[in-house]
Amino acid sequence: MTPEPTAETFYDALEAIGQPVVTATRYAQQRDLxxxxATDALDALVEDGPLLRQDVSSDPIVYYPEEWSRMTDRERIVVFPDRRQLVVDQPRQFTRAQLSQFARLIDTTGSEGYLYEIQPADIWQAPYDDVDxxxxxxxxxxxxxxxDLEAWIEDQWERAHQFxxxxxxxxxxxxxxxxxDLMGNVARQKLEAGQLRAELSDTESWVAEESVATVKRTLYEAGYPVVDRRDLDTGEPLPVDLHPELxxxxxxxxxxxxxxxxGVLVGPPGSGKTVAAMGILSRIEGETLILVPGxxxxxxxxxxxxxxxxxxDDQIGEYHGGQKQVRPVTIATYQTAGMDRHRHIFDDREWGLIVYDEVHHVPSDVFRRSTDLQSRHRLGLSASPVREDDREEEIFTLIGPPIGTDWDALFDAGFVAEPTVEIRYLPWADETARNEYVSAQGHERRQLAATNxxxxxxxxxxxxxxxxxxxxxxxxxxxxxxALSAALEAPFVSGETRHARRSELFEAFRSGQRDTLIVSRVGDEGIDLPNAEIAIVASGLGGSRRQSSQRAGRTMRPDGRARMYVxxxxxxxxxxxxRQRIRHLAEKGVTVTEQSAQAVESDAPESDDPDSS
Structure with missing residues (x-):
């Protein structure tokens, strides 16, 4: 018979393990259960009061003495070396800064707790001269x-310096x-004929100019990121100064x-990635191409x-459907830069810097053609480079490693206002709407729920x-x-809105002449709406995690706290x-709450969806 758990046996286990918290697995090993x-014993202690439990992710769950929750000024770090994860409670700014050098924040545990993970790419791109x-x-x-963790880090560091x-x-x-051995059994085995033109020695191969990006991507996927030390031109000198202080x-x-x-600058909207990019331009002082989605x-x-x-004004050109100017700083759309009839214009220029704005588009077939353009420096910008097709690694392979600051740290420092996100669950408007949904299938069903x-x-x-x-x-x-435009007496901006009218409405919103706009996906990215204080997501929950970040980001500004309603x-x-899409924001430290809306009374049953669980 298993003895009744006591606080004393728990403290004995903590002392033997040498950690301030414990998982059920470690407790079971220590107590021979x-x-x-072990889970039942620990949960019983939680119910009786001496212990607390914290779900830091689906696994692990950690247990710790209740009195430690009152020690709010104490930093605690628990390491799970097999998972390469760290649970950090009440971290100091110094600790966050140090962790950002070799780990990434993947979840928040609530009550000032954070879950970090160390992935191979974090070690490959760590900003150090040597592994020591x-x-x-x-x-x-x-x-x-x-x-064991240090040995793994050394191995990953070595991998990042093999090619x-x-x-x-x-x-x-x-x-x-x-x-x-690496050249013969990795590079020459993984790469296709024609990508390596000739063998120069046992350790050297001549790379086809048009295959450089493919070679880098292939070796990255094989676990060997390539160090790029090519001599690339910067074009004509371009002296430029930045006005604001960074x-x-x-x-x-x-x-x-x-x-x-x-590299790719990764930070929440409002954190000043564009200004930082201009700071980089002013330091490089070379001809610059800026690629944008629209x-x-x-x-x-x-x-x-x-x-x-x-x-x-005469140093800046725009090259897209409306204008065709190539100047020391040229701003072009991805689509135009990728078209065969325009490609030579960009190939013939020696760029000192290429900026890829909204860089999460780059893995798509149309946009990735721009990554073959040659430049000494490549800079990507994105609030959230995640992709639903899990091709974000290609972004870092084609452009460069992520460079950023934890969203939560920017919230705490007051540089960016943390929005409060609230999910509001609404009943059906009436029995007819509910019955239509029950009878529908597939996309029609999703659309009916979205347009309730x-x-x-x-x-x-x-x-x-x-x-x-x-x-x-x-x-x-x-x-x-x-329908919303008519009911709310506010303009609706969509892809069908003429460019001139769209610009007019955005400027009116920006200047405060209009206080409400209804916006389709055209507003998800690439449009500066700095004064948005409220965001209401009426539909679009089937979209990407990045879309939720962009829509919440419309309210992330330094002045005041804003709200987003989903x-x-x-x-x-x-x-x-x-829950799935907004969880991505919660993982970045954004406060998310849930509430049932009271706007519409209905006797609709709690769930009409046979697929819901």
């Missing part, structure tokens, strides 16, 4: 030496391996980028460059509640956008989508 017995310096930082942060691209004295590109973390971004010559963003870049730098007429009245009440504040209402469906139909798959 099976996993279920990296291990020095790891040892400064962790409470104890972790030999190098360099320029031969005759001008062609050479791939060099640290050993003949924030401390923006200085770190700039220095980190210049050290590596490539014409609105091209216009915004031009205006920002003129207001934030010493560049003059009850959302119109809920949006109206929310706008009344926040009267006088600037609000954006996001929709995915044109009919819903038109409307989901109760008893439909929208409930699941809401």
């Amino acid at each position: 099976d996993h279920d017995e 310096a990296l291990l020095g930082t790891v040892r400064d942060v962790l409470p104890d030496r972790e030999p 190098t691209l360099r320029t031969h004295e005759d001008g062609y590109v050479v791939l060099e391996a640290a050993s003949a 924030r401390p973390y923006q200085h770190e971004w700039v220095e980190s980028f210049l050290e590596r010559r490539s 014409r609105e963003l091209a216009t915004q870049w031009r205006e920002e460059l003129l207001s934030q730098t010493t560049l003059t 007429p009850a959302k119109i009245e809920e949006a109206r009440q929310l706008l009344r509640q926040h009267e006088g504040q600037q609000a954006l209402v996001f929709v995915d469906y044109l009919d819903q956008g038109r 409307l989901a139909t109760r008893g439909s798959r929208e409930e699941d989508f809401a």
Whole structure:
């Protein structure tokens, strides 16, 4: 018979293990119990009061003494070396800064707790000259030496320095391996015929110029990131100064980028990635190509460059459907830069810097053609480079490693306002709407839930509640956008809106002349709406995690706290989508709450969706 658990036996186990918290697995090993017995024993102590439990992810769950929860000023770090995860409670700013050098924040546990994970790419791109310096930082942060973890870090560091691209004295590109075995059994086995033109030695191969990006991507996927040390031109000198003073973390971004010559700035909207990019431009002082997904963003870049730098109007060109100017700083759309009839214009220029704005588009077939353009420096910008097709690794392979600051740290420092996100679950507007949903299938069913007429009245009440504040209402469906526009007496901006009219409405919103806009997916990215205080997501929950970040990001500004409301139909798959998509924001430290809306009374049953669980 298993003895009754006591606080004393728990403390004995903690002392034997040498950690401030314990998982059921470790407790079972220490007390010679099976996993279920250990879980039952620990849960019983939680119910009796001396212990607390914390779900840091689906696994592990950690247990710790209740009195420790009152020690709010104490930093605690628990290491799970097999998972390469760290649970950090009440971290100091120094600890966060150090962790950002070799780990990434993947979840928040609530009550100032954070879950970090160390992935191979974090070690490959760690900003250190040698592995000893990296291990020095790891040892400064962790409470104890972790030999197995350190051995894994050393192995990953070595992998990241096995292949190098360099320029031969005759001008062609050479791939060099640290050993003949790596060149023969990795590079020449993985790469296709024609990508390596010739064997120069046992450790060197001539790389086809057009295959450089493919070679880097293939070896990265094989677990061997390539160090790129090619001699690339910077074009004509371009002296330029930046007007605003960079924030401390923006200085770190700039220095980190210049050290590596490539990278992706990852930070929440409002954190100043564009200004940091201009800071990089002013340090490089070379001809620059800026690639953007749409014409609105091209216009915004031009205006920002003129207001934030010493560049003059005749030094900045735009190259897209509306204009065809190539100048020392050229702003072009991805689509135009990838077209065969325009490609030579960009190939013939020697770029010192290429900026890929909204860089998460790059893995798509149309956009990735721009990654073959040659430049000494490549800079990507994105609030959230995650992709639903899990191709974000290609972003870092084609452009460079992620460079960023934890969203939570920027919230705490006051550089970016943390929005409060609230999921509101609505009943059906009436029995007819509910019956239509029950009878529908597939996409029609999703659309009916997304366009539930009850959302119109809920949006109206929310706008009344926040009267006088600037609000954006996001929709995915044109009919819903038109219905909301009529009901709320606010303009609807969609892809069908003429470019001139769209620009006029955005400028009116930006200047405060309009306080409400209904926006389709055209507003998800690449449009500067700095004064949005309220965001209402009426539909679009089936979209990507990145979309939720972008829509929440419309309210992330330094001045004041803003709110984002996500409307989901109760008893439909929208409930699941809401939790899944908004969880991505919660993992970044954004406060997320849930509430049942009272705007519409209905006797609809709690769930009408046979697929919901």
